[in-house]
Amino acid sequence: METIITQSVQDYLKIIYDLTRSDARASTNEIAEAMGVKPASVTGMIQKMTHGESPLVDYQKHQGVVLTQHGEKIALEVIRHHRLLETYLHETLGFNWDAVHDEACRMEHVISEEFEERIDQALGNPTFDPHGDPIPDHDLIMPPHTTTSLEKLQPGQQATIQRVRDRDADLLRYLAKHSLIPGTNVTLLEHSPFDGNLSLQIANQEQAIVLGPGVAGQIFVEIKAK
Numbered sequence: 001m002e003t004i005i006t007q008s009v010q011d012y013l014k015i016i017y018d019l020t021r022s023d024a025r026a027s028t029n030e031i032a033e034a035m036g037v038k039p040a041s042v043t044g045m046i047q048k049m050t051h052g053e054s055p056l057v058d059y060q061k062h063q064g065v066v067l068t069q070h071g072e073k074i075a076l077e078v079i080r081h082h083r084l085l086e087t088y089l090h091e092t093l094g095f096n097w098d099a100v101h102d103e104a105c106r107m108e109h110v111i112s113e114e115f116e117e118r119i120d121q122a123l124g125n126p127t128f129d130p131h132g133d134p135i136p137d138h139d140l141i142m143p144p145h146t147t148t149s150l151e152k153l154q155p156g157q158q159a160t161i162q163r164v165r166d167r168d169a170d171l172l173r174y175l176a177k178h179s180l181i182p183g184t185n186v187t188l189l190e191h192s193p194f195d196g197n198l199s200l201q202i203a204n205q206e207q208a209i210v211l212g213p214g215v216a217g218q219i220f221v222e223i224k225a226k
Helices: 007-019 028-035 039-049 069-091 100-107 113-122 169-177
Strands: 057-060 064-067 158-164 185-191 198-202 209-211 219-223
Touching: 007 028, 007 039, 007 064, 007 069, 028 039, 028 064, 039 057, 064 069, 069 100, 069 113, 158 169
Parallel strands: none
Antiparallel strands: 057 064, 158 185, 158 219, 185 198, 198 209
8 A cells, every 4th residue: 555645744755855865864763853753653654654566765673764766756846845935935925034934834735736837937947945955956856066064164264155954943033134144155263172163254244253063053055165
């Protein structure tokens, strides 16, 4: 029996896709934390998604889970809906970038493919959303992108902010207040070995800013070649 592709299943696939972009597999604990549910609930859902002729995930006990080709296709379709909606809400309807994530989450599961394509055309086929996340194209291929966590910068290195995580509206408002948005150039002045704090110089600003690791870990940059 095939897994019915419910909204909950789509949400799981999105989370697993995000968690496995850098790591080979996602653990049930990582998925549970990202979803805000108990690990037992994750295990139950994963077991459902491994059934049928076209399983959505590949799960190995104690080794975690990864999407199958079929599961990845569904995840990318929902991600395309979400990021196009975020871009439309921000650029066309004037929503602040800290308000578009929740709105897009409510609509991503229900819009038609025709509506998706009309949004894409109206926006001029964008490749990145307001937070700098890449938008899969019509064929569900991600545009090429390479980013590094701000935490990994070394003192003296210069970089351009490419994307920030979009799930915390308060964080997005804080980042916008300090111009820590995609396209902004920054220079790392100091990296404290004791508490992980970063002293950062933002382009065109006289005052340096100190960011804790919890904030720096939400910002991704492209390092400039010397």
